[in-house]
Amino acid sequence: MTEELNLGELFSNFVRFISRNIRFLLVFMLIAVISVVAYQKLKTPYYETKAICMSGISEYERQEQIDDLSQRTAIDLINHLQINIDNEDYSALALSLGLDEKITSTIKSIEAEQLYQQDLNEKFYALNKFEISLVSFDNTFNESIKAGLLYYFKNNEYISHYYKLYKQSSETLINDINDEIKILNQIRVKATNSSIALGSPNTISGSNRKLSNEIIALSHIREEIKVNYELLKPLSFVQNFADVNKKEDDILSLVILSIVISFILGLFVAFIKEIKTI
Numbered sequence: 001m002t003e004e005l006n007l008g009e010l011f012s013n014f015v016r017f018i019s020r021n022i023r024f025l026l027v028f029m030l031i032a033v034i035s036v037v038a039y040q041k042l043k044t045p046y047y048e049t050k051a052i053c054m055s056g057i058s059e060y061e062r063q064e065q066i067d068d069l070s071q072r073t074a075i076d077l078i079n080h081l082q083i084n085i086d087n088e089d090y091s092a093l094a095l096s097l098g099l100d101e102k103i104t105s106t107i108k109s110i111e112a113e114q115l116y117q118q119d120l121n122e123k124f125y126a127l128n129k130f131e132i133s134l135v136s137f138d139n140t141f142n143e144s145i146k147a148g149l150l151y152y153f154k155n156n157e158y159i160s161h162y163y164k165l166y167k168q169s170s171e172t173l174i175n176d177i178n179d180e181i182k183i184l185n186q187i188r189v190k191a192t193n194s195s196i197a198l199g200s201p202n203t204i205s206g207s208n209r210k211l212s213n214e215i216i217a218l219s220h221i222r223e224e225i226k227v228n229y230e231l232l233k234p235l236s237f238v239q240n241f242a243d244v245n246k247k248e249d250d251i252l253s254l255v256i257l258s259i260v261i262s263f264i265l266g267l268f269v270a271f272i273k274e275i276k277t278i
Contacts, residue, residue: 021270025263032262036254046108047139047246051146052115052239054129055153056232060162071114071130074235077156078112078132078149085109097148098155106138107145134241142241153234163234170229177222184215 018025055074084093085107093104111133116124134145153159 024270025266028266029259029262032258033255036258044137046135046137047244048135049241049244051132051237051241052129053132053235053237055235057159059232060166070128075112075130081110096152098151099144099148103141103144106136106141108135108137110134129238139244146241150235159234170225173225174222177218181215181218
């Protein structure tokens with residue numbers, strides 16, 4: 001009972017304290033709100049957009065597709081650009097992207113993140129795609145930045161070396177498969193001719209079906225290699241950066257935060273003022 005009375009008295013004292021200093025607290029909070037609004041109006045507006053990409057680097061490296069490893073190298077390369085942005089070294093960034101420094105100086109941040117999908121068992125697994133988040137002060141340079149990223153990957157010595165080996169090995173495999181299919185077709189023709197001469201169609205017919213299946217399997221592998229050859233570039237944009245014309249404005253959250261902080265700070269200042277007057 002005594003504790004309840006003490007809490008009640010403490011609350012009453014707190015309410016009276018706020019009542020005595022309400023004007024001071026309101027002025028304190030009003031100054032904070034005006035400062036936030038002024039900052040929002042005066043600061044340079046920025047725009048946030050996203051793009052969906054994929055990379056075939058893991059295929060060049062012959063790495064196993066484990067978790068998000070398939071896109072990890074590409075993601076790390078893009079996130080590495082943030083070092084220059086944080087240091088405001090836009091000339092180095094311009095050199096990496098093959099762009100004018102006027103364009104790179106508009107980039108506020110760039111970040112790549114692995115994309116995941118959830119299955120029926122609520123388990124997440126990595127996709128062969130990732131997302132690039134771009135925040136810039138000028139939304140008219142999105143296409144230029146996209147071209148810069150393609151240039152960045154194309155001119156990376158590590159990637160270009162392994163991409164060249166990947167293309168050479170793919171072309172060699174396709175040629176080998178074509179030669180093998182040609183040999184199998186020749187064997188099938190000979191087998192058909194032998195069946196006519198020897199009069200044993202059942203045995204030869206089974207052999208022809210087996211050869212046909214092998215040819216179809218090899219053709220399937222060849223077409224898969226061709227598709228990957230065209231698809232697995234160092235960097236491909238599945239979806240370009242979205243056109244965003246509305247600037248990011250987080251004024252509401254900042255105003256609320258400033259009111260809370262200024263109220264607490266105002267209480268502290270008012271408490272010190274009352275102590276000094278005693």
